[in-house]
Amino acid sequence: MSSPEQWTRPEPGAGPAATAAEPTPEQVKAGLRATTEGGPELTQLLTPEGERVPSEQFDPYVADVDIDVLCGLYRDMVLVRRGDREANHMQRQGQLGIWVPLLGQEAAQIGSGRALKPGDMAFPSYREHGVAFTRGVDFKELLGIFRCTDQSGWDFQRHGFHPYTIVIGNQVLNATGYAMGQKFEGKVGNTDGDGRPSSTDEATIVYFGDGATSQGDVHEGFVWAAVYDAPVVFFCQNNQWAISEPTERQSRLPLYQRARGYGFPGIRVDGNDVLGCLAVTRWALEECRHGNGPVLIEAFTYRMDAHTTTDDPTRYRLSDELEEWKLKDPIERVRAHLTRRHGIEQDFFDQVQADADAFAAELRDFCFNMPDPPPERIFSNVYAEPSPVLDAQREEYLAYLGGFVEAGER
Known part of the structure; x- marks a missing residue:
C-alpha cells in the first residue's frame, strides 16, 4: 500500500499509486487536505489577506496592471456578483425557470476573461456569466436563456463568446475543433516584420468544471488538442463539488496533473485570486498563440452557492466548509489590497456599490417586462x-x- 501522499500526489519515481478498491481513512484525509489547501504548487499572486506575492514567472504577465486596472477588476467582480445575486432572487420569484450561480467564482472568470484578446474565442459551459461580461455580452442577454425565451441572442463571432452549452463537457470538443481550425488557417505561431510574435494570432479558451473532467468528451478533447497542438486553453474551474460529489471522489490526482498524461502542461492557480488568474491565463494564451498549446489550467476555487437553483447543498456539505471559504472571498482580498497598499478610500467602494445596485435594478426591470416570444419563434434559426x-x-x-x-x- 502506498502512502497517503502518494495517493493524492504521486510523482515520477515516488512509487506506485494506491491500488486498493477503497482508500484508507488516512488516504481520505490526505485527499481532503490537498483539496482544502490547494497543494504546494498553487500559483498565487494575491493572498486572502490582500498581500501581493511576487512571482518570477508570472509577474511579467501583469506588469501593466496599475491601480486603475486593479480598480477595474474589482468593479467587474462586484457588478457580476450583484447581477448573479439578482438573477438568483428573480428565479425564486418565478421570473426565471432556473439559474446557475457563480457566487465565489468571480475571480476565476473575470481574471481569465480579461486575459483574452478580441480575436480569441471563449467556449463556456452554463455558469460563465462573468466571462460573458468581460466579452461585452449584455448581462440581460443571459436572462433570456434561463427564462426560456431565447437560445443565446448575442453575436458570438463579434463577441468572441460562444453560446452556452448545457451538455456537460460537450463544449470541450467544440472548442478543440475550433482551435484546430485556427491552426489550420495559419492563425498561430506567426511573426511580425520585426521577428516578434504576431499580434494578430489567436487562441481559444474553454471553460468546464471539475465534474466535467469525468466526462469522455473532455478527455477526447485533450487527445485531439495534444495530437494537433491545438491553441486551446482548457480552463477547469474546480469548485470542488460536481453537484453533490466532491473532487476526491473523481480523481486520485489533482486535476491539473492530468495534463501530463496527454503530453501538455498543466498548472493550478488560486481561483479566488483575480490577479493570479489573469497572469496565468495570459501566459497560457500566449503559449497557445505561439504554437506551444494546449495548456490545462485548474483554477482552484469554491462554489459558495448551490449547483443550480434546483439544488440543495446543505444535504451534502458542511456549513463549516462554507464558512472557511468565506475567508478566501475573491472580492474582499482585492478590496483589502486596494485599501492597505494603495490607499483607495471608501468613496470608491461606495460608488462601485451604487453602480452594482443600478445594474441589478436594470436587470430586474428588463426581466419583469420581458415579452413572451410568439409561438412561431420556436421554428426560427433551426436551419x-x-x-x-x-x-x-x-x-x-x-x-x-x-x-x-x-x-x-x-
Whole structure:
C-alpha cells in the first residue's frame, strides 16, 4: 500500500499509486487536505489577506496592471456578483425557470476573461456569466436563456463568446475543433516584420468544471488538442463539488496533473485570486498563440452557492466548509489590497456599490417586462437555409393554435 501522499500526489519515481478498491481513512484525509489547501504548487499572486506575492514567472504577465486596472477588476467582480445575486432572487420569484450561480467564482472568470484578446474565442459551459461580461455580452442577454425565451441572442463571432452549452463537457470538443481550425488557417505561431510574435494570432479558451473532467468528451478533447497542438486553453474551474460529489471522489490526482498524461502542461492557480488568474491565463494564451498549446489550467476555487437553483447543498456539505471559504472571498482580498497598499478610500467602494445596485435594478426591470416570444419563434434559426418540411410544420402548428383562438371567440 502506498502512502497517503502518494495517493493524492504521486510523482515520477515516488512509487506506485494506491491500488486498493477503497482508500484508507488516512488516504481520505490526505485527499481532503490537498483539496482544502490547494497543494504546494498553487500559483498565487494575491493572498486572502490582500498581500501581493511576487512571482518570477508570472509577474511579467501583469506588469501593466496599475491601480486603475486593479480598480477595474474589482468593479467587474462586484457588478457580476450583484447581477448573479439578482438573477438568483428573480428565479425564486418565478421570473426565471432556473439559474446557475457563480457566487465565489468571480475571480476565476473575470481574471481569465480579461486575459483574452478580441480575436480569441471563449467556449463556456452554463455558469460563465462573468466571462460573458468581460466579452461585452449584455448581462440581460443571459436572462433570456434561463427564462426560456431565447437560445443565446448575442453575436458570438463579434463577441468572441460562444453560446452556452448545457451538455456537460460537450463544449470541450467544440472548442478543440475550433482551435484546430485556427491552426489550420495559419492563425498561430506567426511573426511580425520585426521577428516578434504576431499580434494578430489567436487562441481559444474553454471553460468546464471539475465534474466535467469525468466526462469522455473532455478527455477526447485533450487527445485531439495534444495530437494537433491545438491553441486551446482548457480552463477547469474546480469548485470542488460536481453537484453533490466532491473532487476526491473523481480523481486520485489533482486535476491539473492530468495534463501530463496527454503530453501538455498543466498548472493550478488560486481561483479566488483575480490577479493570479489573469497572469496565468495570459501566459497560457500566449503559449497557445505561439504554437506551444494546449495548456490545462485548474483554477482552484469554491462554489459558495448551490449547483443550480434546483439544488440543495446543505444535504451534502458542511456549513463549516462554507464558512472557511468565506475567508478566501475573491472580492474582499482585492478590496483589502486596494485599501492597505494603495490607499483607495471608501468613496470608491461606495460608488462601485451604487453602480452594482443600478445594474441589478436594470436587470430586474428588463426581466419583469420581458415579452413572451410568439409561438412561431420556436421554428426560427433551426436551419441556415429554408426548409419546406419545417415550413409545413410551422403552418400546421400555427393553424392548430389558431383553432383554439377561434373556439374561444365563439
